[in-house]
Amino acid sequence: MGKLSRREFLGLVGGSAVASVAAACAPAQAPSAPSAPTPSGPRGEVTILQGVDANTLDPDFRNSVPEFNINAHIFDMFLWRDPKTLDPKPWIISEWRNVDDLTWEFKLVRGAKFHDGTPVNAEAAKFSIERHTKERVGGKPIVPALRRLINFEKVEVVDEYTFRIKTTAPAATILDELTSYEIMPPSVYADESAENLAKVAAKPVGSGPYRFVEWVKDQRLVMEANPDYWGPKPQIQRLIWKPVPELSTRILALQRGEADIIVNVAPDQMANVERSGNARICRIKGGRNIFVGIRTDRPYLSDKRVRQALNYAVNFDAINRAILNGIGERTRTIVTRPSEQPPNAKPYPYDPDKARQLLKEAGVPEGFKVVMDSPNGRYIKDKEIAQAIAQDLQRIGLQVELKVLDWALYAGDMLAKRQPDDLFFLGLGSPFNAQSEFNYIHPDFSLNSTYWVNQEFIRLYDELRRTLDRAKRQELINRLWEVAYDDPPWIYVWHQVDIYGVSNRLEWNCRPDERILLHEARLRS
């Protein structure tokens, strides 16, 4: 390995504490487009260090990014998400069409097989969709989010490789949703006995480019290239996924050559990784939207001028320089997919004078007290950013009391009860479609604690949900953002940047959707 200087070491030790906590709470990552197969076949071994181990690999019980990352190699998701445009692309579903507003028809690739040798066909797709939309699997309750998100009614087999999904209402985001759901072999997953569920939770069987080999919990999960894969052949023979909660340990392992990809590198550790000489940083603006929610049911905060003032008061450039090592940029819009972003969206500028004037117009008394909540270690530099925002708000004449809480308490108590204080710091991972992103500020969203109700927004949102026409949807998206910008329920802060350490021996690119996918990765010779 490259030797570490004293300075690098001190930086590593000093920065590790905060980073390690952030690592444990890491957010999400699906395939980049297929490429040509390698004539020489797969070779080598790649080790990926994630912050935590998977809890389960049953597609209907998993709910964390590390679990998705593992499953995305053993299974095929129905569709692929393009890493640049973030648009859904064909994958094991090779083509689709709208039969009518309430019927989608999908065709599967021909000749694909699950790892147990059974065929990937429309019956398997029907089985998988039905399992994903159940309220219980084997008597255990699950959240059938897919059922609600796509207004699911039923799924029908048309022929060996064609199936249709019927919806109760137009489901414009169905393609997006299908990028996150696995196709599973009925031969393995139809048995819902407790014994079989325990078995498949630990030994998944899919149709993906990698076959499950072994999982020693909290130590390693090993998978090997599937030589019979229907799609682009994997170019790495063996993948090993290990949980390492502590960032300093992950960085040392990367520098020593014991790891090839590490997650959640803190901004102040990037130089350490790169200076080692045998690893590099891959960083990319992700979908995790970091904001400060505003309780619009509280005195003065119900006035949109006050909420605008809070947005004008935040000096994000200073935060970026002092806390984020210059990697961030202020939220321009909460819409993340480039093709859906309102063309004229711009961030709130830093304008403390205007903020003071707006507060004055709204009749907010000097020294008006607000309480702001922040988690510690859940998001990149969350507490530090919250402190800086609190100071900015004090500069425009507010008195801010900052309450920093452990995440388990923050989420389990305050958010669950929807009773945060006046302002609350939070981050939400993106589903990468505008409709779902606007849902985050809709009054019906389960985690929405702003109590923001804007009738124009609700009307436009309902229309968006019913609309399939792309041009019409874009108009509605643009208009929705105008409303959410003018009458902000949040202080818009930034979209978190995802930072990975990557061994120089590996050709791999990070994605904006927090997914670690090695379908195209290869080792340099």
Next chain:
Amino acid sequence: MGVYIIRRLLQTIPVLLGVTALVYFILFQTGDPTFLMVSTDASREEVERIRRELGFDQPWYIQYLQFLGRAVRGDFGVSLRQGQPVFDLILERYPATLELTFAAMFIALALALPLGVISATRRNSAVDNLAMAFALVGQSTPVFFLGIMLLFVFGGLLGWFPIGGRGRGEPIDELRHLVLPAITLGTFSVARNARLVRSTLLEVLGQDYVRTARAKGLTERVVIWHHALKNALIPVVTVVGLEFGTLLGGAVITETVFAWPGVGSLVIKAIGQKDFPVVVGTVTILSASFVLINLVVDLLYGYLDPRVRYR
């Protein structure tokens, strides 16, 4: 003796009841875990349904009583996140934690005894000062910092040991993975025990029977290792026993730094994910271990000091 043991074992019941009730009460003050179990796109109705079906809408004491009802039958429930019986999860990881704890204790005693004896027999010498300075530093260094330092120097710079994990199953490989976490965990105990051995040995060396032994013409080595040390070790045994329990629980940080797959890292993850059954199950098992170790220590007393008899 048998009656004593049975009485002591019965006494563990209220201890365990108290610990588990306290853990349950505290956990439930931090809110119910349903929100952390479902994805952000779950609707409020869906969250409510899951909460109801899992019984988290019940008061904490009802849930606690339900837990007790199952626990007396040896059923600690099923992990909310992993779907596996809690007892199995703990059993899977307990050997790793025990291995780490025993190794740490071995290192602690192997170093503390000679250090303490040398310090006591060469009181106020340079060796004594050096040993006690080492003990002071060892006791003052946070485990987290020491772990990272050792990883950096012996794993990163020198490359002598692997970085984190428990190895792939081969004995030599596993031993190499064990060394750094065991030193990290054991250092605090080296410090404490060396100081304790020194002070108790000094006390014993001033007693009449030691003077008598010396007067009989026994060599200094025999006097110290054969006569004095046995009595000096009695308080050490108490501390070692208690420390074993502390190390079991204290392995949490070491396990996190070294990605050691033990009970400590299991419980840390469970706390973060509000996996209540795993937290309560782990705390119960660790508490029971602690109580049992105390019992063993008390029994050892009788062996080491014939004046102590159990009734």
